[in-house]
Amino acid sequence: MSDTSATVTAPGRSVWDGGVSPLGASYGKLMMWFFLLSDAFTFSGLLITYGLIRSSHDAYAGAVSDFTFSTEYWPIPEKVFEAVPFLHGVELPLVFVGIMTFILIMSSVTMVLAVEAGHRMDRKAVEKWMLWTLLGGITFLSCQAWEWTHFIVGTDTPTLVKDFVNGEWITKEVVGASLTINQYGPTDFADFFFFITGFHGFHVFSGVLLNFLIYYNTVTGVYERRGHYEMVEKVGLYWHFVDLVWVFVFTFFYLV
Amino acid sequence: MTHSEEPQVTVLPPDKEKIKKLWTVAGILGALTLVEFVIAFTMGHGTLKTAIFVVMTIVKAAYIVGEFMHLRYEVKVLMWAILIPMVFVVWMLVAFVYEGMKFSEINF
Numbered sequence: 001m002s003d004t005s006a007t008v009t010a011p012g013r014s015v016w017d018g019g020v021s022p023l024g025a026s027y028g029k030l031m032m033w034f035f036l037l038s039d040a041f042t043f044s045g046l047l048i049t050y051g052l053i054r055s056s057h058d059a060y061a062g063a064v065s066d067f068t069f070s071t072e073y074w075p076i077p078e079k080v081f082e083a084v085p086f087l088h089g090v091e092l093p094l095v096f097v098g099i100m101t102f103i104l105i106m107s108s109v110t111m112v113l114a115v116e117a118g119h120r121m122d123r124k125a126v127e128k129w130m131l132w133t134l135l136g137g138i139t140f141l142s143c144q145a146w147e148w149t150h151f152i153v154g155t156d157t158p159t160l161v162k163d164f165v166n167g168e169w170i171t172k173e174v175v176g177a178s179l180t181i182n183q184y185g186p187t188d189f190a191d192f193f194f195f196i197t198g199f200h201g202f203h204v205f206s207g208v209l210l211n212f213l214i215y216y217n218t219v220t221g222v223y224e225r226r227g228h229y230e231m232v233e234k235v236g237l238y239w240h241f242v243d244l245v246w247v248f249v250f251t252f253f254y255l256v
Numbered sequence: 257m258t259h260s261e262e263p264q265v266t267v268l269p270p271d272k273e274k275i276k277k278l279w280t281v282a283g284i285l286g287a288l289t290l291v292e293f294v295i296a297f298t299m300g301h302g303t304l305k306t307a308i309f310v311v312m313t314i315v316k317a318a319y320i321v322g323e324f325m326h327l328r329y330e331v332k333v334l335m336w337a338i339l340i341p342m343v344f345v346v347w348m349l350v351a352f353v354y355e356g357m358k359f360s361e362i363n364f
Binding site: 022023024025030033037040048051056064078094102106109111116117119120121122123125224236240244247250251252255256 | 270274282286301306310312316331345348
């Protein structure tokens with residue numbers, strides 16, 4: 001429990017000799033922190049590898065306004081991600097990703113407000129803020145589903161891509177993207193898109209499930225009977241971490 | 257009804273100051289993201305632009321981890337137990353960027 005952080009120790013014994021929590025946090029909360037640390041390494045691995053592979057490809061050298069898709073160089077992200085739902089054919093670079101970033105930050109705020117309400121044993125407020133957090137998470141996932149669909153289906157104009165078929169090089173028109181070929185640039189570009197945003201999206205999905213569990217337990221009064229809302233805090237840590245990762249994905253995948 | 261079996265719970269009033277602070281942090285995060293957007297479309301590509309983005313991302317990360325995840329207010333040992341292992345990420349970055357530069361020197 002969170003109130004075991006007493007620092008009073010018997011004479012001649014240090015805080016590390018047992019009986020007290022030297023880190024001032026419960027076992028569950030500590031383990032969540034160390035899990036998140038390991039998860040941070042996983043995402044660092046993905047993003048740094050993205051940097052490595054990107055820097056080993058040629059960068060686009062011409063003016064940004066003349067940019068066209070080609071497998072010869074790494075695409076400029078703002079030229080790939082410029083579509084917004086219901087606005088077909090309108091070029092709005094990174095606007096949709098910006099909206100998604102905003103949604104995730106907002107759901108992080110509502111989560112921390114739920115944690116604050118939990119400290120005050122305010123069940124109604126926890127329910128309210130958990131519902132907003134759930135809504136934010138589900139909206140983000142829906143946005144990502146649209147983004148993936150758009151990325152896979154592709155744009156109106158195909159790109160000429162060289163492909164190795166039956167032992168010889170052929171040039172063919174490609175629309176959209178798969179793990180083996182895509183219209184935006186080198187194969188690795190789409191692969192990293194699928195892996196990085198997919199792995200993050202899966203974290204969001206797990207987060208929504210955990211948030212729902214917390215919401216359910218709050219509504220049924222589990223935490224009220226337990227006497228504390230520490231589970232909201234633990235899942236809150238995970239949810240903020242998902243937001244944290246998106247901040248990095250947004251910068252290193254979409255902006256740079 | 258089973259209300260009599262429910263434990264007595266004292267609900268404390270909202271901590272206005274704390275809530276205000278949380279919204280301030282949210283405002284800062286939103287503002288930083290907006291500034292990133294402006295920079296993305298007004299500055300030419302280059303090392304300086306990337307450096308600005310990296311610094312702003314780390315500032316945003318510090319706010320999320322420090323305020324939202326409450327790490328700033330935890331026991332110092334816990335804070336450093338989480339932050340010091342990040343050295344490995346820095347090392348990985350250095351090693352991979354170095355490898356990446358060697359990659360581009362080799363013509364496959």
